[in-house]
Amino acid sequence: MEIKEFIQNFAEQFEDTDASVFTPDTVFHDLDEWGSLIGLSIIAMIDDEYGVTIKGDELRTAKTVADVFELVKSKK
Amino acid sequence: MGKTVLFREFEERDTEFIYKCKNDKDLNRLIVGSFHPISYDEARNWVHGCMGEHESYKYWAICTNDDEQRIVGWISLSSIDRVNNSADFHGIVIGDPAYRDGFAWIESYLFIYDYAFEVLKLNRVYGHSRIDHHASQMTHKLFHVTEEGVLRQSVFKDGKYIDVTISSILRSEYLKFKSEGEYEMKSVLQRIKMIKKSNK
Known part of the structure; x- marks a missing residue:
């Protein structure tokens, strides 16, 4: 499981935010576009692409894209 | 699945949060109503207006599911009409960005539908x-809400008509979809995936 691909998959859930914005250190809650639907899309993407179920409080605890990546990796 | 949020009556301590949210232009960007900054007193009055039982409207504070029950947003039903058994789902506001993870939002929708259709037994x-x-608009697809039409240029905001x-x-639809498991998180996630794929 590679972080580069994960970041790309993560970024694809955002419609109005350029992919170049996303790095491992991106604090995704601070992005203008961040919202409940994006949150759900991220959870759905992780379920679909990585076969991992993320809970809301887990996503809430994660601050950066790298945190989410590590969370998913730990559940695989 | 454990609950992410709880729903409670508004309390005096919610005033600070409401004051910040009501004055956040970004947060109010996509609401139908107009945006104008409010004073702390106006925020307090707004909170007081939400408290208690009212014939035609009901507001709840969305709060953390712990002992503190800190407010993270609010939800409301308005124009409750007991003759025609209908109400306006005024919307959900989740002011705390950390709670915009999707779960609080889904739980809020289901809470309102449960209250409207199973407690008030509205139609x-x-x-x-x-x-x-x-x-x-995506929410409508996720919760099987029917779009009935467009009110053309019915709102004037930010210098343009929208x-x-x-x-x-309807109650019959909600009960049917609920019995079919359509409002379980798994089903909602499946629909999101399908909608996203069809939009590509």
Whole structure:
């Protein structure tokens, strides 16, 4: 499981935010576009692409894209 | 699945949060109503107005599911009409970005539908949303809400006229979809995936 691909998959859930914005250190809650639907899309993407179920409080605890990546990796 | 949020009466301590949210232009960007900054006193009065039982409207504070029950947003039903058994789902506001993970939002929708259809036993819940509020439009698909039409140029905001969609769900539909498991998180996630794929 590679972080580069994960970041790309993560970024694809955002419609109005350029992919170049996303790095491992991106604090995704601070992005203008961040919202409940994006949150759900991220959870759905992780379920679909990585076969991992993320809970809301887990996503809430994660601050950066790298945190989410590590969370998913730990559940695989 | 454990609950992410709880729903409670508004309390005096919610005033600070409401003051911040009501003065956040970004947060109010996509609401149908107009935005104007309010004073702390106005925020306090707003909170007081939400408290208690009212014949035609009901507001709840969305709060953390712990001992503190800190407010993270609010939700409301308005225009409760006991003759026609309908109400306006005024919308959900999740002011705390950390709680915009999707779970609080889904739980809020289901809470309102449960209250409207199973407690009040209303027949119809409707709502209005800006046509450019993509999240709202997607919500309709996720919760099997029917878009009934467009109120053309019905809102003037930020110097332009905006179309507003009107949508609704009936009690019979809600109960049917609920019994079929359509409002379980697994089903909602499946629909999100399908909608995203079809939009590509």
